[in-house]
Amino acid sequence: MQRTWAIIYLTWKAALRYRLVWVLAVLLVLCVAGLPLIIKDDGTARGLTQILITYTLSAITAILGLATLWLSCGTLARDVEECQMQMVVTKPIARWQVWLGKWLGIMGLNAALLVLAGGTVYGLVLFRTAKLSEKQREILRREVLIGRASAKEKVRDLEPEVEKVFLKEAPQRLTPEQMQDKKLVEGFRAQIREEFKARSQIIRPGYMREWKINVPAAENFATNHIVVLRVKFMSTQIASGPQPYLTIWEVGKPESPNQVRGAKTLTTDTFHEFPIPAAAIEKDGTLTVRLTNPSQNNVALLAPLEDGVEVLYRESGFALNFARGLAIIFCWFGLLAALGLTAASFMSFSMAAFACIGLLIVAMSGGMLKEVVKDRTIFTSAHNEANTETVWAPVKAVVDVLIITVYRVMLQVIQAVEDYSPIESLSSGRSITWGQLAKAYGLMWLLFGGICSTIGIITFTQRELATAQSKV
């Protein structure tokens, strides 16, 4: 470990002596302190705090993310190019230890800078909150400056029912030839599935929809424990924008003394949050929620399966949640550092930096990747002449297969990483649980980082670190 520590210290010293750390620290603090002065908000304390958290954390992530890539490419590739690596690897240190030491060194710097920048954001939020009225502070404490866990209705498995209907209906509606067409059969199934979903979502005028939501650990809730119902619905009527409708909500077991009822006029296509008493949750953790669509609305309402009704309850304080959020951002940096070092393991500094930043830009344009994967081609034939098409068709087919495969893998990685985005959770007061944190590290460090670093270390170990002309 002493050898690895030597490399870690060396990486820190390089960053300090080349003043990279100081420049980044000043840039981050300026960014965090300066951004709130130029951003526009919706005028509410909640909106301002949410934007403040979102913008500053996004800026920190962008600056430190790019710096991580740059530094990780530079620290290894420059050492190889300037031959210092020849002095190191001729000592009794395995090359994987050099690689690991560099990674740990970069992550140590990231940790220090992230704590500095994150601490500044946290202090700024508390400073601004302290100036608000007690009422606004209470709203912030309940909705933003908190770590709220979420509970939703268990998603019903529709497949057995879909299959049952399919087996009954398909022989009557499809010919034997059509039954052989896999695409057609799957389309028929999808249609049945959508019908089932619609039945679960649509609430006709005068009808009621009931949700039974299991809230974990509810037996430990004090009577004043913060529990919030977050709802969203749509109407089946086409409208140019959100429309208000009267809705009747019943929360708690019917006929229970703890049940609460209320009529609210809420707009469509918007998330609404309102507090509910913790006592409405039964002892077994079940919370019953009913939404009635009064007849006077004369239009069916639609409560989406994914985010129609959700219970949010306090799981932790803002400080702990914020710390876990920063830990996930730190996890991203770990992956970026591994990526940069892997590129530098076999490329020159300029090539590695170019490749990594290029990859990052492609990864950030996830929409484009999705389009390409959906279209199954990177080419557009709109302006191509017929002859050219014929000549180049086989080449294009091969390129498509390769690129689409790469894009598909990239999309999956991007999707997996995006699933652990802490910035949105922090700005909306959502809890980042220890489980999520562990999963993020498992996925990004152990799986993706592990694959990346294995490639990097093997390449670096096998590489010749000198040439006849000394400089590599």
Next chain:
Amino acid sequence: MTAIETLNRESGRQPSAETVVSVRGLVKVFKDFWGRPKARAVDNVSFDVRRGEIFGLLGPNGSGKSTTIKMLLGLLHPTKGHIEVFGKSPRDVLTKSRIGYLPEESYLYRYLNCHETLDFFGNLFELPAAERQKRAEQLLEMVGLSQTRTRVVGEFSKGMQRRIGLAQALINDPDLVILDEPTAGLDPIGCREVKDLILALAKRGKTVILSSHLLADVEDLCDRVVIYYGGKIQADGTLKELLTERDSMRITTPPLSRETMQRVLEVIRKDVPEDKIHVDNPTQNLESYFLGVVERARGKAADTSGATSGHHVAAYLQSGGEGKATSQANKMLDRLAAPQTTVAPSASAEVAPAAPTVDVVKLSALTQAQSAPQTAPAPAAETKADLGKANEKLSGLLGGDKK
């Protein structure tokens, strides 16, 4: 024969039979991006290096010396052939703990200062903090950089970088020291100190592989050499084998009277034609003369902002106890430290220009009794002082035998 070489031969240093480095059929072909052969840098090279030996790789630039060294260190992979260092692959990590390496240029971290540089490399050898500190101090003292320990290496002159490079190569008290152009960029004093150190290391049983295109370095130091050209070994063997001229002889004596000289020549003339006999005064070589001048100047002067002459050789490099100094080692070191007094005359005979025939007038001049030459740089008193200083300097290093 030069002073150091004479000492080297006289030191009684006998390389062991144990093979430290074994190279067989080594080939290195550099290829381009597409895998096409670009240059055959090393072509079917084989040699062995034994423990305690100073082994020289000699050859012009681009002859394959450095490529061979880089393969010995595992920095380049052989295209063909086999290398063993201490019986293992050169890429074996633990084997590297026994090797010290000085590359041909300073590849040190420019943002570290002297002390941090040595501390960093000491850490790579997993030396404890106290030991690192001790060795760093001794090494900086030894290479004459103790006054610049807090200056970053990037600010150093080439010679100073060379000195700190040499210090880092010795931080682990290596059994095998690989030095690529060790005297490149050093001033004559530094060159001499490095050569002294190399000899001292070999005396301690260390094996030294030296690559150089400076013939004087190789001649002064090496027991055996291989001579490279075009990637191939063109000649190999001990210096004695390679350099001895079997068809001539040299006799060195104190000044003789004219009559004695005439008698000697008469005897020789009976067997050897007149034009084959050369008689002249021995001269010092330029290195010895220069060192004497600087040593005298140092007595009168003056601080320097750069590297100073090295002093006590790092005590930890001596594997035996300091109190175990054997008389034989000290005698050798005495001679090593005071080349002007006993060694230089015999060494400098080598550089005497040859006269075409025996000149009677010149002979007369030669046979006149001579005191110390007027231009001699090191008067007797100073030579004694030098001896004492050099003795002190090296006694720390070579106080006891290796075993």
